[in-house]
Amino acid sequence: MKTFNLPDLGEGLQEAEIVSWHVKEGDVVKVDQPLLSVETAKAVVDVPSPYAGRIAKLHWKDGDIVPTHSALVDFDVGDGSAAAPAKKAEAPKPAAPAPKMEPISEDSGTVVGKMATSSALVEETAIIRKRVVKGTGKPKAAPAVRAYAKGIGVDLTRLSGTGKNDLITRADVDKAASSPGAIAGSKDRRGEARPATAKPSAPIAPIAFGEMVPMKGPRRAMHASMTRARSEVMECTIFDDADIHYWAPGNDITGRIVRSIVAGVKAEPGFNAWYDGEKLARQIHERIDLAMAVDTPDGLIVPVLRDVGRKDGAQLRADLNVIKEKTHSRSVSPDDMRNPTITLSNFGMMAGRYATPVVVPPTVAIIGTGGIRHDVVPVLGGVEVHKRIPLSLTFDHRCLTGGEACRFLAAMIKDLQKAT
Amino acid sequence: MAKVALVEALTMAMAYEMKHDPSVVVMGEDVGKNGGVFRATLGLQDTFGPERVIDTPLAEALIAGVAIGMAAMGLKPVAEIQFSGFIYPCVDEIINHAGRLRSRTRGRLSVPMVLRAPSGGGIHAPEHHSESNEAMFAHMPGIRVVMPSSPQRAYGLLLAAIRDPDPVVFLEPTRLYRLNKQEVADDGEALPLDTCFVLREGTDVTLVTWGAMVVESLAAAAELEKEGVSVEVIDLATVSPIDEQTVLESVEKTGRCVIVQEAPISGGVGSEVAALVAEKALYSLESPIVRVAGWDTPMPLFKLEHDYMPSTARVAAGIRKAMEG
Numbered sequence: 054m055k056t057f058n059l060p061d062l063g064e065g066l067q068e069a070e071i072v073s074w075h076v077k078e079g080d081v082v083k084v085d086q087p088l089l090s091v092e093t094a095k096a097v098v099d100v101p102s103p104y105a106g107r108i109a110k111l112h113w114k115d116g117d118i119v120p121t122h123s124a125l126v127d128f129d130v131g132d133g134s135a136a137a138p139a140k141k142a143e144a145p146k147p148a149a150p151a152p153k154m155e156p157i158s159e160d161s162g163t164v165v166g167k168m169a170t171s172s173a174l175v176e177e178t179a180i181i182r183k184r185v186v187k188g189t190g191k192p193k194a195a196p197a198v199r200a201y202a203k204g205i206g207v208d209l210t211r212l213s214g215t216g217k218n219d220l221i222t223r224a225d226v227d228k229a230a231s232s233p234g235a236i237a238g239s240k241d242r243r244g245e246a247r248p249a250t251a252k253p254s255a256p257i258a259p260i261a262f263g264e265m266v267p268m269k270g271p272r273r274a275m276h277a278s279m280t281r282a283r284s285e286v287m288e289c290t291i292f293d294d295a296d297i298h299y300w301a302p303g304n305d306i307t308g309r310i311v312r313s314i315v316a317g318v319k320a321e322p323g324f325n326a327w328y329d330g331e332k333l334a335r336q337i338h339e340r341i342d343l344a345m346a347v348d349t350p351d352g353l354i355v356p357v358l359r360d361v362g363r364k365d366g367a368q369l370r371a372d373l374n375v376i377k378e379k380t381h382s383r384s385v386s387p388d389d390m391r392n393p394t395i396t397l398s399n400f401g402m403m404a405g406r407y408a409t410p411v412v413v414p415p416t417v418a419i420i421g422t423g424g425i426r427h428d429v430v431p432v433l434g435g436v437e438v439h440k441r442i443p444l445s446l447t448f449d450h451r452c453l454t455g456g457e458a459c460r461f462l463a464a465m466i467k468d469l470q471k472a473t
Numbered sequence: 474m475a476k477v478a479l480v481e482a483l484t485m486a487m488a489y490e491m492k493h494d495p496s497v498v499v500m501g502e503d504v505g506k507n508g509g510v511f512r513a514t515l516g517l518q519d520t521f522g523p524e525r526v527i528d529t530p531l532a533e534a535l536i537a538g539v540a541i542g543m544a545a546m547g548l549k550p551v552a553e554i555q556f557s558g559f560i561y562p563c564v565d566e567i568i569n570h571a572g573r574l575r576s577r578t579r580g581r582l583s584v585p586m587v588l589r590a591p592s593g594g595g596i597h598a599p600e601h602h603s604e605s606n607e608a609m610f611a612h613m614p615g616i617r618v619v620m621p622s623s624p625q626r627a628y629g630l631l632l633a634a635i636r637d638p639d640p641v642v643f644l645e646p647t648r649l650y651r652l653n654k655q656e657v658a659d660d661g662e663a664l665p666l667d668t669c670f671v672l673r674e675g676t677d678v679t680l681v682t683w684g685a686m687v688v689e690s691l692a693a694a695a696e697l698e699k700e701g702v703s704v705e706v707i708d709l710a711t712v713s714p715i716d717e718q719t720v721l722e723s724v725e726k727t728g729r730c731v732i733v734q735e736a737p738i739s740g741g742v743g744s745e746v747a748a749l750v751a752e753k754a755l756y757s758l759e760s761p762i763v764r765v766a767g768w769d770t771p772m773p774l775f776k777l778e779h780d781y782m783p784s785t786a787r788v789a790a791g792i793r794k795a796m797e798g
Contacts, residue, residue, distance in 0.1 A: 166598030193756035
């Protein structure tokens with residue numbers, strides 16, 4: 054049993070008048086055989102049969118005005134359901150010019166076709182993106198170079214490009230291929246995986262004379278931290294020297310300097326602190342995490358020695374060696390550089406006696422040590438020549454006083470001048 | 474805030490602007506008494522009268538030509554074409570006059586008109602009711618082409634289009650007219666006409682799409698997320714001119730690019746996006762650009778339209794292809 058509803062014969066017409074039926078109940082009809090003539094607002098049209106089968110029931114008679122989409126004819130299409138007219142018929146497939154077969158309760162929103170309609174809410178976040186920071190993208194290389202690198206197994210993410218705008222060139226790939234570590238997942242000749250520390254450093258880009266080259270990595274970070282320091286910190290620096298003439302042989306210079314900073318912090322704990330100038334609040338730390346500024350070709354790298362106050366000379370030396378190695382192999386991780394409480398800049402190896410090193414917020418103090426040298430010093434009314442370490446202490450005068458700085462430096466000098 | 478369908482958001486935008494700007498007029502076939510074939514102008518004639526909501530004869534060239542004249546003389550007509558397949562008689566008017574009047578008169582006249590038309594398939598309508606012909610207009614200088622893909626964007630972008638001093642062809646994805654709803658504040662806030670919208674942030678591959686294909690693209694992105702692929706989905710929205718920056722920065726970030734359009738693949742807006750990426754972000758590409766699109770045939774009769782339009786599965790396959798390459 055199939056039921057045929059009166060289709061929409063015009064554009065949104067609500068009803069049609071039956072002029073005459075061409076079939077009667079019991080007739081057997083073919084597909085497209087005219088069933089009846091109806092008059093709409095526009096014209097008299099014949100409605101063709103969408104099914105082949107026997108007419109089971111005509112719902113209306115000549116002259117009736119039939120609402121669009123209401124049941125018009127029941128067909129017995131030989132599916133054995135002829136005797137069950139009350140059963141809800143399945144919506145018949147359209148054959149006539151795209152009639153809507155299911156009664157619709159409201160405006161469907163279109164005159165042709167079938168509009169998908171729902172009240173489901175759109176779940177989306179549409180972002181209008183502002184300019185992003187450049188230089189955070191993946192390595193850039195021409196497709197041919199990528200294919201070449203892929204072919205010989207070179208991992209582009211481990212290279213720095215030497216081409217224009219840091220583009221990785223074929224020569225960069227060749228160079229990397231000849232320095233073994235850049236081959237992804239490579240093994241050495243004995244077939245053993247290389248230890249992480251043996252990772253060779255990335256090729257250093259040659260100087261591009263005359264070009265504006267964007268700063269990268271540590272140099273870029275230095276720009277940010279120095280700019281912040283200049284805009285926030287009120288810096289004041291004092292200078293003095295520690296006489297190490299009486300040192301016993303075998304003293305570890307850097308180890309002793311670190312120890313003296315610990316002594317300074319013991320005398321003036323306020324130097325091992327973070328200061329928040331906006332909130333006018335400072336946080337004094339018990340643990341001393343000492344940042345060590347290390348000069349590298351890439352720029353300044355500042356790894357942190359943790360908890361130096363609780364370490365003896367041997368432990369400090371071991372830590373210093375680790376830092377030295379990591380810096381050399383450029384494997385200092387961001388974690389290694391995070392959250393120092395005070396800083397040491399040991400710059401005197403090449404030249405320079407005193408300096409005004411820059412305090413990086415939120416820390417409040419930095420100690421600079423110049424090159425150790427022989428000075429003529431007055432001793433008991435005469436003169437002697439002693440080895441001395443020049444010291445420079447810069448502090449944030451917003452939260453520390455000059456007196457405190459002098460006491461800090463005095464404690465450092467006192468510790469440094471001990472024989473052992 | 475009202476939760477409205479896309480087509481209702483369009484009505485809201487037109488009503489808002491008509492209320493606040495007496496130079497705005499709405500015109501087209503059956504837009505007045507009938508409320509439009511898709512009911513986009515429902516109730517506007519009751520509110521603003523037949524002088525501002527004008528039922529025109531069945532003559533698309535006339536609609537466009539009259540709108541251009543009205544616009545050049547100071548009105549802001551919003552003209553409706555019933556289906557994008559009926560827009561071709563307007564092409565002469567739009568390309569030869571709307572797009573050129575400003576340069577032809579050395580800036581003395583401009584054409585602040587909007588030509589609205591439904592666009593794309595998926596509603597089982599006859600094939601010439603289902604076209605995606607945005608590329609034809611995008612190719613022509615002097616005309617903006619805008620395709621919204623959500624009720625909020627429909628509202629904000631139509632307001633912007635009406636307020637823009639130059640002609641805008643505003644193509645509305647028919648399939649989305651009533652597909653879902655969204656809260657839209659009727660506050661008269663326009664959206665910019667020179668920006669893409671990032672609908673989903675991701676790091677592995679950039680998917681650029683517009684119009685109704687936003688639905689399949691977001692579904693495919695969700696599917697790929699389960700496979701561990703993070704897809705950034707960008708709704709181009711302003712098909713011409715294109716916001717190059719958002720697309721290029723995204724491709725520089727992800728290194729891969731998939732473009733999804735419902736229109737035939739050849740010579741489409743997707744080809745333009747591909748050319749843009751190839752010209753300006755080639756060195757960031759880690760795999761070839763992938764285009765997922767309709768086929769180079771007329772839109773088929775409606776039984777086959779879903780084989781013609783890119784499905785979620787086809788979009789997902791395109792993303793996988795970009796990830797493999």
